[in-house]
Amino acid sequence: MRERVRRLGYAAYERLLRSELSGAPSHVAVIQDGNRRYARKKGADTSDGHREGAETTEALLDWCDELGVREVTLYAFSTENFNRPEEEREHIFDLVEQKLRTFADADRVHDAGVCIRAIGETSMLPDRVQDAIDYAEGRTAQYDRLNLNVALAYGGRAELLGAARDVAAAVDAGELAPEDVSVDTVEQRLYEGPTRDVDLIIRTGGDERTSNFLPWHANGNEAATFFCTPYWPEFRKIDFLRAIRVYQNREDSWRTTRARRALALVSAVEDAEVPQARQILGRFRDALPNSERAAVDDEYDAAD
Known part of the structure; x- marks a missing residue:
C-alpha cells in the first residue's frame, strides 16, 4: 500500500512539473557524479555503481528526446580520472566501450536520429575505447536530431590551452594577424563536438561546482546550473524536470x-x-x- 501511494505521489508531482514547463533548453550538459559513493552506500562494488549510472544515462536520453532537447554533453571521464586505481579505470573503459557499441547499434538511437561524438584527448584512451568511439561516430554520423557528446579524457582548461597555443602558433607563423583573432578563431580550434552553447549544466551528488567542464561553451553563455544531492544512479525524471524548471525561471528572469x-x-x-x-x-x-x-x-x- 505504501509503495502504491509513493508511486501515485511521484506521478502527480511529475505531472505538476510538466505543467509548469513551457519549453526546454537546447543544450544540456551533465556531470554524472556519485557512482562510487552510491555503490559504497549500497555496500556494493564500485563497478556496480558505474553500471547503474550507465542505466540512468540511457533514461536521460529518453527524457531529453521527449522534451525536445537538441544536444546533450555527458562528462563521462575527465583527465583527472586517470589518477583512479587501475582496476576501476579498466572497468570504466570496459563499460564505456560496451555502451558506445550498444548505443551505436540500438534501434531507438537510430529512430531518434542521435549523432554520437566523443570530445577530449581521446588518444590517451585504450585502443579498444578508441575503436568503439570510431564505430559509434561512424554509425551515427548521418543524424542531426539529437547530438550526444561524450566527454572522455576531457579537461576544460586543457581544451582552452590547446586552442590558445594553436592561435599563437598561427600568429607566429604569419598565418593569422593578431587583430583578426576572434571568437570564431578560438572556436575553430576547440574540440570537435558541441554544436551550440550550453544552456543548462546539471550536477548530481551534492557538490556545487562545475569541475572544469565546458568552460567556453557554458561560462561564455552564462548557462543555468542545477546542483542536486541524489547520486547519479538515483537521479530521476522529476529531478531532471526540476532542472529544466530552474533553466526556465532563469530565462524568464x-x-x-x-x-x-x-x-x-x-x-x-x-x-x-x-x-x-x-x-x-x-x-x-x-x-x-x-x-x-x-x-x-x-x-x-x-x-x-
Missing part, C-alpha cells in the same frame, strides 16, 4: 531584465528616437510571460 532595460531606454532617449525605442521594447515585452507583462505595461504607461 533574463527576459524581464531585458524588457526593463528597454523601458529605461524609452524613458531616456530623445524624442526623435522614441518610435525606435518603443519598437525594441515591444519585442522584449512580447517575449515575457503574461505574469510579467502587466508590470512592464504599468511602468511603460508611467513613462509616457
